[in-house]
């Protein structure tokens with residue numbers, strides 16, 4: 152499997168890539184770039200699967216790789232309240248890839264194999280669940296993750312340490328009451344919670360433009376009423392995103408209070424396969440922008456970029472080939488994992504087995 | 510003898526001290542009130558939440574993800590309807606996430622009529638709840654059962670909803686809770702918060718013992734020959750009363766099953782009793798269209814059609830937009846003793 156490290160540029164270890172007043176070391180930029188490309192390759196592979204019949208519905212995060220890669224790389228990854236909890240929505244694949252998820256895990260879910268450790272072939276693509284990384288199950292139900300996030304943060308605050316809760320969703324969904332609930336529950340006086348409230352703002356619902364239904368300038372402005380600080384960042388710029396996420400995490404980790412981060416991102420394949428999953432041309436692509444910058448700084452050449460894309464596509468193809476050869480769920484899997492084993496249940500001591508029988 | 514609500518409070522205390530309960534919360538659940546029905550007075554981990562039922566359910570789920578053991582209260586089940594989709598998600602988390610996360614939450618809420626609650630404090634919830642796959646639903650009708658079912662709800666590592674019959678919260682049982690002092694007044698002085706200033710009040714808890722009622726096990730409250738009556742919650746003691754009166758007046762005897770667990774339900778007990786009596790009447794007060802009792806009827810027909818001597822039936826609440834405040838409305842909307850007695854007499858007397 153190709154590594155995240157770019158082998159040919161050892162000399163660049165000290166170089167800094169700038170964006171406005173901020174910068175990142177060149178080797179980190181190259182690492183971010185490769186992760187972004189790998190995430191995109193996985194998503195594009197899945198889009199093809201949705202068209203070829205190897206999978207059904209596709210939804211995902213092309214256009215959000217810059218922000219999500221920087222998020223995933225800075226997560227305090229692990230299990231339990233000492234580590235970060237992640238309440239993702241369906242466009243966070245790049246964060247998972249950045250955290251080290253092999254592509255095959257995403258592809259298996261799309262291919263609905265029984266080897267899919269996130270949902271046993273039950274859920275849509277991008278609907279992850281991974282206990283070892285505190286990634287709680289992603290649902291398709293818009294905004295419900297925002298009412299659960301204060302719960303994990305509540306345990307973390309009591310536990311101590313610097314683990315935080317990170318909750319992500321789109322802009323349109325913030326009209327749901329659950330978003331307001333998140334603001335209220337994470338800012339209760341004397342019980343403020345370490346929740347990093349992320350909004351990935353692509354300015355779209357499915358087809359409804361944000362400006363046609365929202366009067367507020369920034370979504371984070373709503374935090375002001377609760378004393379919740381926030382920042383808007385260009386989510387297409389990995390350098391800006393990296394630092395905004397770093398600051399936001401630092402704030403939540405040390406102050407044990409909520410923070411809002413609104414990332415302005417693109418939506419490069421429309422809403423989902425339902426809207427055709429066609430490549431749009433009128434929104435900026437974070438990978439193209441970043442490559443232009445890296446080329447301009449002379450830290451990478453076009454040939455290497457092409458190679459990285461080629462390798463990423465090959466990795467996705469291999470993952471697909473492997474997944475297609477793996478077992479599918481059978482009728483015997485229908486009830487699996489409904490109930491956890493219970494010593495006080497006379498009917499279902501182990502798992503659900505259908506309606507109660509005589 | 511403890512009231513049902515005192516029994517719940519003692520169970521929660523036992524849960525805090527011995528079963529790992531980390532948080533008991535809801536609207537007005539913490540001090541000074543300790544719950545609008547006093548179920549959570551004096552509990553160490555009880556706290557007040559914002560007035561936000563969805564927030565309450567979400568908080569419970571989050572606490573459970575992070576390894577805590579929450580008991581959340583929805584003040585009245587009437588205000589749980591806006592959480593239905595979250596409850597659905599809570600029920601599917603283990604299944605949807607391939608077993609990655611269990612969802613060990615307890616949600617307790619007063620359910621049903623009988624407190625002159627009019628339109629918005631008289632709802633039943635069990636038929637809605639029973640459709641939430643992945644959940645377990647219990648509804649005690651006595652203080653001892655409330656104690657034993659609450660302990661099991663806490664112990665079970667899955668989402669369990671404890672429906673507390675509003676009408677029975679202040680009713681006393683005829684069996685002591687293990688560890689409960691014999692004298693009612695003593696118990697009251699120990700665990701009921703005083704009226705007025707409670708700033709310095711602290712409960713003195715009796716030395717309670719564990720008592721787990723397994724989920725999915727009904728209780729045969731009366732044993733008889735003429736028909737099987739299946740009920741739970743507010744209508745259960747009315748069924749018992751009706752059975753006793755019909756025995757005295759006409760010599761009819763009934764198997765009266767207190768289901769206690771609505772899901773999983775004790776199909777074994779229902780089935781066994783039908784094979785004995787050949788007659789079954791299901792009684793509850795939820796509204797009659799897609800009522801949980803109708804599901805039981807379907808199973809009765811599927812499994813016991815040829816064992817039945819007369820048509821199986823259910824007595825339920827009326828399909829009505831609400832329960833009106835004037836008691837004439839309530840009496841004619843949800844089953845009362847005379848309706849229950851009448852239905853029981855009819856099924857016992859009908860010619861096979």
Ligand SMILES: Cc1ncc(C[n+]2csc(CCOP(=O)(O)OP(=O)(O)O)c2C)c(N)n1
Pocket residue numbers: 242291292293294320321322323324325353355356357422
């Ligand atoms: C509660 C709920 N309502 C409606 C939908 C259908 N739906 C799916 S995605 C979507 C738009 C979401 O927009 P936004 O929150 O901005 O997120 P984005 O998809 O743009 O990232 C809608 C309406 C849903 N899944 N859940």
